[in-house]
Structure formats: structure tokens, C-alpha cells
Amino acid sequence: xxxxxxxxxxxxxxxxxxxxxxxxxxxxxxxxxxxxxxxxxxxxxxxxxxxxxxxxxxxxxxxxxxxxxxxxxxxxxxxxxxxxxxxxxxxxxxxxxxxxxxxxxxxxx
Amino acid sequence: xxxxxxxxxxxxxxxxxxxxxxxxxxxxxxxxxxxxxxxxxxxxxxxxxxxxxxxxxxxxxxxxxxxxxxxxxxxxxxxxxxxxxxxxxxxxxxxxxxxxxxxxxxxxxxxxxx
Numbered sequence: 725x726x727x728x729x730x731x732x733x734x735x736x737x738x739x740x741x742x743x744x745x746x747x748x749x750x751x752x753x754x755x756x757x758x759x760x761x762x763x764x765x766x767x768x769x770x771x772x773x774x775x776x777x778x779x780x781x782x783x784x785x786x787x788x789x790x791x792x793x794x795x796x797x798x799x800x801x802x803x804x805x806x807x808x809x810x811x812x813x814x815x816x817x818x819x820x821x822x823x824x825x826x827x828x829x830x831x832x833x
Numbered sequence: 834x835x836x837x838x839x840x841x842x843x844x845x846x847x848x849x850x851x852x853x854x855x856x857x858x859x860x861x862x863x864x865x866x867x868x869x870x871x872x873x874x875x876x877x878x879x880x881x882x883x884x885x886x887x888x889x890x891x892x893x894x895x896x897x898x899x900x901x902x903x904x905x906x907x908x909x910x911x912x913x914x915x916x917x918x919x920x921x922x923x924x925x926x927x928x929x930x931x932x933x934x935x936x937x938x939x940x941x942x943x944x945x946x947x
Contacts, residue, residue: 728875757935766923766938767876811875819929820891821936823875 726750728824730812735830736802744797744810744827752817758786758797759811761826767811770797799829807831835859839924839939846914846946854909854942856924864929865907866936867891867899869920876923882907883929914946 728748736742748756755774759767773779773788773795785798797810809826816822837858846852858865863884868876878891882901896918898910907926911918921943925936 732873766940768938769935772935813876820878820881821876823877825873825875 726814726816726822728812728814728822730810730824730827732825733828733830735832736799738802738804738831738833740802741798741800742802742829744799744812744829746795746797746812746824748793748795748812748814748822748824750814750816750822753790754815754817754819756786756788756795757813757815757821758795759813761809761811763808770810802831804831804833837924837926837937837939839922839942841942842940843943844945846911846944848915848946849913852911852914852944854911854922854924854944856907856909856939857905858907858924858926858937858939859905860926860928860937861904862926862928862937863904864927864934865901866925866927867897867907867909868923868925869893869918870923870941871920879909879922914944916946918944919946920944 730746758770761767771786778787783800788795809828811826812824813821840855866881867879880899882888885904923941924939927934927936
């Protein structure tokens with residue numbers, strides 16, 4: 725079966741750095757997405773990785789290792805507004821998105 | 834630009850009743866999707882449509898039906914609602930012709946079936 729694992733919840737301090745991991749086992753791979761979802765709102769796109777390596781976009785970076793079935797989202801200079809759930813999703817061989825359950829990130833002052 | 838809209842925002846429905854959740858996008862995206870999101874679970878695909886006139890079943894299609902008469906609209910119908918269909922429903926769209934075909938989500942419909 726297809727499976728995406730990410731921690732259920734993480735806590736970090738304002739101004740710090742946090743890394744949210746995602747491991748996946750899917751039938752085929754056509755890219756990995758990270759989405760942000762604030763409580764009660766819709767998911768919004770953060771990043772996309774299809775090749776190994778690090779993609780940087782401002783305070784957010786996303787890393788992919790296809791051989792290890794592993795990705796992480798790195799958030800720097802954390803702000804209170806970063807408190808949200810972060811969803812990892814993999815595009816499988818049928819070009820369907822398989823979603824992880826999400827990691828709830830709690831930022832403390 | 835409105836993007837993608839859903840209606841209603843929330844609804845309480847008696848078991849056994851039927852209901853249609855509406856979804857409209859103005860981005861001319863060819864692909865549209867319906868997901869349900871339940872606490873502790875990832876988004877689960879109910880139905881999808883790669884282009885107007887075609888639809889397909891996702892991971893959890895039972896009890897739901899869809900139609901795609903045109904590019905903009907993708908309604909989801911519950912023929913006879915059951916309490917297990919209590920969930921938050923998200924509609925999404927994407928331009929599958931692009932290399933990076935990220936999905937754009939509507940604001941969601943919170944449905945409670947009693």
C-alpha cells in the first residue's frame with residue numbers, strides 16, 4: 725500500500741528553526757508537495773520537489789532524497805503566524821496526490 | 834479573481850437526506866478534485882475530473898457522485914447521507930498541463946450528518 729508518515733505534532737519557539745520530516749512509500753513518484761493549512765482554513769501550496777536536493781524559498785526550504793523516500797520542510801526565523809499544520813503529499817505513478825495526515829506545528833513565544 | 838469557491842460554508846443534514854455541495858473555479862483549470870478531511874487522517878480523494886465531461890473515482894467514492902458538465906463547476910452529491918459522512922469537504926483544481934501542477938483549494942464545506 726501507499727503510505728506517508730510525518731509527526732503528528734511539533735512545538736518550537738518563536739525565532740528558532742524547525743525541521744518537519746516526511747517519509748513516503750508510494751507506487752511511483754512524480755514529485756513531492758508541502759502545503760500549509762491554518763486551523764479552519766484551506767491548504768495552501770508551499771513547495772514542490774521532484775529532483776534530489778534543497779529548494780529554498782525565503783524562510784522556508786524543502787529537501788528531497790528519492791533514494792531514501794524522505795523529505796523535510798525547514799522553517800527558519802519562526803513567527804507566530806507559522807503556527808499551522810504542514811501537509812506532505814506525493815504525486816504517485818497515476819498522478820494522484822497521496823497525502824500525509826499533517827504535522828501540527830505549535831509556536832511558543 | 835475569486836479563484837475557487839464552495840457553497841455552503843457549513844451545513845447540518847439529517848441522515849437519509851440528499852445534498853449537493855457546490856464548487857466553482859474561475860481559473861480555467863482542467864482538473865478538479867473533491868477531498869474529505871477528517872481529524873487525524875490525511876486528505877482523502879473522493880472523486881476527480883481531469884477535464885470537462887470526464888470523472889473518476891478516488892480513494893473513498895462510496896456514497897458520493899459527481900458531474901462535470903463544464904470547466905468551471907464540479908458539484909458533489911450525497912444521495913442519502915449517513916453520519917460517517919460528517920467531515921470537512923474541500924474542492925480543489927489544478928492546471929495539469931503545467932509541469933508544476935499544484936492544487937488550489939476552496940475554503941471548504943463543514944458538513945454534519947445527524
